[in-house]
Amino acid sequence: QVQLVESGGGVVQPGGSLRLSCEASGFKFSSYDMHWVRQAPGKGLEWVTFIRFDGNDKWYTDPVKGRFTVSRDNSENTLYLQMNSLSPEDTAVYYCARDHTIDYMDAWGKGTTVTVSS
Amino acid sequence: QSALTQPRSVSGSPGQSVTISCTGTSTDVGGYNYVSWYQVHPGKAPKLMIYDVTKRPSGVPDRFSGSKSGNTASLTISGLQPEDEADFYCCSYAGKYTWVFGGGTQLTVL
Numbered sequence: 001q002v003q004l005v006e007s008g009g010g011v012v013q014p015g016g017s018l019r020l021s022c023e024a025s026g027f028k029f030s031s032y033d034m035h036w037v038r039q040a041p042g043k044g045l046e047w048v049t050f051i052r053f054d055g056n057d058k059w060y061t062d063p064v065k066g067r068f069t070v071s072r073d074n075s076e077n078t079l080y081l082q083m084n085s086l087s088p089e090d091t092a093v094y095y096c097a098r099d100h101t102i103d104y105m106d107a108w109g110k111g112t113t114v115t116v117s118s
Numbered sequence: 119q120s121a122l123t124q125p126r127s128v129s130g131s132p133g134q135s136v137t138i139s140c141t142g143t144s145t146d147v148g149g150y151n152y153v154s155w156y157q158v159h160p161g162k163a164p165k166l167m168i169y170d171v172t173k174r175p176s177g178v179p180d181r182f183s184g185s186k187s188g189n190t191a192s193l194t195i196s197g198l199q200p201e202d203e204a205d206f207y208c209c210s211y212a213g214k215y216t217w218v219f220g221g222g223t224q225l226t227v228l
Contacts, residue, residue, distance in 0.1 A: 004163075035217070037219075043221070043222075044121060044124075044207060044219055044220060044221040044222040045156070045158075045164070045207050045209070045219040045220075045222065046121075046219060047209075047216065047217040047218065047219060050215050050216075050217070057215075059214070059215040059216060061216070095163070095164065097164075100169070102152065102211055102215070103151075103152040103154070103169060103170055103211060104152070104154035104166060104169035104170070104209070105154070105156075105164075105166065105209070106166055106169075106175070107166075108156075108163040108164045108165075109163055110161070110162060110163045111163070
C-alpha cells in the first residue's frame with residue numbers, strides 16, 4: 001500500500017539548518033508531484049512547498065522562500081526538504097503528501113517534528 | 119495567502135449532524151472546484167475525506183458530504199459516531215501552484 005515516512009526532524013538552534021526526508025513506497029514515486037505541509041503547535045495546517053514529478057519545477061509559500069529548498073531523488077524514492085536560517089516560527093510537524101493532479105493530496109505521512117529553540 | 123476561515127470547534131451528540139464551514143475568497147475557494155477536507159487524529163497521518171468539493175474517496179463513509187456556495191465550502195457529517203472526533207481541515211487550490219488550508223475545526227462528539 002502507499003506509504004510515506006518522514007524523518008530528519010529534531011531540535012535546532014535559531015539560524016541553524018536541517019534536512020528532512022520522506023521515503024515513499026507502494027507506488028511509482030517518479031510519476032507523482034509531491035508537497036510538504038507543516039503544522040505549528042496549536043495552529044492549523046500550512047502548505048509549504050510543491051515539487052513536480054521530475055523535480056524541475058518548485059513552488060514555495062512566501063514565509064520560506066529563499067530559506068527552504070525542496071528536492072527529490074526518484075532513483076531512491078525520496079523527497080527532501082532542506083531548511084536553512086531556521087527561526088522559532090518554523091517549529092512544526094512537517095508532513096509530506098502525495099499530490100493528485102493539483103486538486104487534492106491523497107496520501108500523507110505521519111510527520112516529523114522540527115523544534116527551533118535555543 | 120491568508121488561511122481559510124473555519125470555526126475553531128463544533129460539537130454534536132452521536133447520531134446528530136454537524137456542518138463545518140470553510141470561507142475563503144474568489145481567488146481560492148470561490149475560484150476553483152478544488153476544495154478538499156482532511157481528518158487529523160493526533161499523531162496520525164491526515165486522512166482525505168472529501169475532494170473536488172463533493173467527492174468521497176473509496177472507504178470514506180457516505181455520512182461525510184461536501185458542498186460549496188460562492189466563497190464558502192462546507193463539510194457535513196451526519197449520523198455522528200464517536201470515532202469521528204478529530205480535527206478537520208479544509209484546503210483549496212489557490213492558483214499558480216499554491217494551496218491554502220483552513221485553520222482547522224475541532225469536532226467533539228458529546
